[in-house]
Amino acid sequence: MASSVFFCGVRSKTAEDNKGSKIVRLLEAAGGKSIRKGDLTAIKLHFGERGCDSFIRPIFVRKAVDWVKKQGGKPFLTDTGTLYTGWRKNSVDHLVTALEHGFGYEVTGAPIVIADGLKGENFVDVPIKGQLMSSVKIASDVVASDGMVVLSHFKGHVMAGFGGAIKNLAMGCAPAQGKKEQHSARMSVNLEKCIGCGRCYRNCPTKAVSMDDHKASIDEDRCIGCGECLTVCPASAISLDWRTDLSQFQRRMAEYALGAVSRRKRPVLYLNFIVDVTPQCDCVPWSDDRVVGDVGFVSSTDPVALDKACLDLVNERAGKDLFSELYPKIDHMEQLRYAQELGLGSLDYSLVEV
Ligand code: SF4
Numbered sequence: 446m447a448s449s450v451f452f453c454g455v456r457s458k459t460a461e462d463n464k465g466s467k468i469v470r471l472l473e474a475a476g477g478k479s480i481r482k483g484d485l486t487a488i489k490l491h492f493g494e495r496g497c498d499s500f501i502r503p504i505f506v507r508k509a510v511d512w513v514k515k516q517g518g519k520p521f522l523t524d525t526g527t528l529y530t531g532w533r534k535n536s537v538d539h540l541v542t543a544l545e546h547g548f549g550y551e552v553t554g555a556p557i558v559i560a561d562g563l564k565g566e567n568f569v570d571v572p573i574k575g576q577l578m579s580s581v582k583i584a585s586d587v588v589a590s591d592g593m594v595v596l597s598h599f600k601g602h603v604m605a606g607f608g609g610a611i612k613n614l615a616m617g618c619a620p621a622q623g624k625k626e627q628h629s630a631r632m633s634v635n636l637e638k639c640i641g642c643g644r645c646y647r648n649c650p651t652k653a654v655s656m657d658d659h660k661a662s663i664d665e666d667r668c669i670g671c672g673e674c675l676t677v678c679p680a681s682a683i684s685l686d687w688r689t690d691l692s693q694f695q696r697r698m699a700e701y702a703l704g705a706v707s708r709r710k711r712p713v714l715y716l717n718f719i720v721d722v723t724p725q726c727d728c729v730p731w732s733d734d735r736v737v738g739d740v741g742f743v744s745s746t747d748p749v750a751l752d753k754a755c756l757d758l759v760n761e762r763a764g765k766d767l768f769s770e771l772y773p774k775i776d777h778m779e780q781l782r783y784a785q786e787l788g789l790g791s792l793d794y795s796l797v798e799v
């Protein structure tokens with residue numbers, strides 16, 4: 446059966462139809478059964494790496510917070526620490542970054558809880574029936590929450606092709622060890638292009654990069670394939686090794702996404718923002734120009750249908766298969782096909798304008 450995906454276009458011409466009102470309409474349309482009185486409700490989002498500015502705006506997050514409160518829930522904003530070295534690796538840095546990006550209580554109306562603890566060590570092993578894994582590591586406070594609203598910025602991603610609700614659940618609800626389990630890429634360095642800046646060396650979480658004669662080299666035994674070096678290299682000197690099978694990465698992501706929601710008492714409510722669609726995710730410490738004009742906002746209780754609708758809406762606006770053009774070596778549909786196979790949702794959807 447087709448899942449319902451609710452949609453509001455980005456254009457507004459009246460005060461009643463401003464973006465905040467659209468967000469509330471979308472929450473109302475999809476979220477009727479998601480929150481009960483007294484529910485400690487995780488609003489899962491991404492606060493943006495320091496230097497990024499394309500994350501979801503705090504004033505939009507406020508709309509979700511107020512809506513959860515109206516349902517009787519007690520909302521808190523949440524995310525998990527990163528695998529790589531940056532400004533969200535531990536709770537202290539993460540909270541400072543979130544506050545610097547405007548996610549303070551005075552704007553959003555909700556406190557922040559970093560779900561996997563001070564150093565990313567608080568997690569629960571959640572059993573799943575996957576083809577690759579029998580259990581996944583999910584941040585403790587995500588598992589402990591009663592209700593869940595997932596706010597995702599829809600955009601490109603260097604290893605997944607695109608990032609939406611599935612990726613937000615999979616990587617976003619996993620502690621560093623869980624993120625490590627999902628990654629599988631191999632990298633290679635083009636020495637002719639390498640300018641010896643050392644960014645890959647400084648950002649590698651496993652010290653797999655060494656600098657010899659001002660050129661980077663990667664120790665395959667230490668590399669966990671997180672892709673951070675690929676992302677931060679200013680000279681495009683690092684690329685995915687030809688041996689990399691990114692479909693495995695996407696399948697692991699789908700299994701982690703399943704684990705993030707499999708124990709939930711109530712339907713999870715998802716809201717995707719198809720605005721500021723950048724080529725890379727909000728983990729990078731910059732935001733490139735958008736690759737397509739703003740499209741709008743969508744909501745659903747089915748993350749597979751939601752992400753598929755986003756892909757279709759983006760491609761319609763762009764007039765082409767945008768993410769295949771951006772990342773031709775990545776079959777980005779794999780995360781959705783396998784998520785459907787796992788029972789996480791349906792690729793079949795009906796789009797309802799609200
Ligand atoms: S992909 Fe490997 S070498 Fe690159 S940052 Fe990650 S662990 Fe380090």
Ligand code: SF4
Nearest residue numbers: 639640642643645678
């Ligand atoms: S980030 Fe790129 S250019 Fe800089 S040292 Fe590493 S491979 Fe070379």
